[in-house]
Amino acid sequence: MEQSFFDRMITHLRSSCKYYTGYPKDLGPSRVIHFKSEREFVQLLQQGHPVVVAFTIRGNYTKHLDKVLEEAAVEFYPNVKFMRVCFFFFFFF
Numbered sequence: 001m002e003q004s005f006f007d008r009m010i011t012h013l014r015s016s017c018k019y020y021t022g023y024p025k026d027l028g029p030s031r032v033i034h035f036k037s038e039r040e041f042v043q044l045l046q047q048g049h050p051v052v053v054a055f056t057i058r059g060n061y062t063k064h065l066d067k068v069l070e071e072a073a074v075e076f077y078p079n080v081k082f083m084r085v086c087f088f089f090f091f092f093f
Contacts, residue, residue, distance in 0.1 A: 005050065009080060031073035035085040044081055051081045058086050 035041060044051055054069055056062045073082040
């Protein structure tokens with residue numbers, strides 16, 4: 001049975017992604033699209049490309065994920081689009 005596109009993409013990512021080591025990489029301009037509006041998201045979906053959406057928060061705990069997303073977005077550009085949706089949490093005591 002043939003693997004789906006998503007399974008092939010994940011397998012390729014696992015085998016080739018050089019997870020962020022702390023050394024700067026020249027990845028060029030960011031290929032990760034930042035969520036701005038529902039309209040923009042719908043337009044992105046209508047382009048016909050697969051879209052990977054990462055729901056994250058801003059903070060020190062997501063820096064590693066951010067670097068992996070950036071690398072994956074460069075690796076699969078323009079066939080797969082990567083979008084980041086950031087949540088901001090405010091704590092009131």
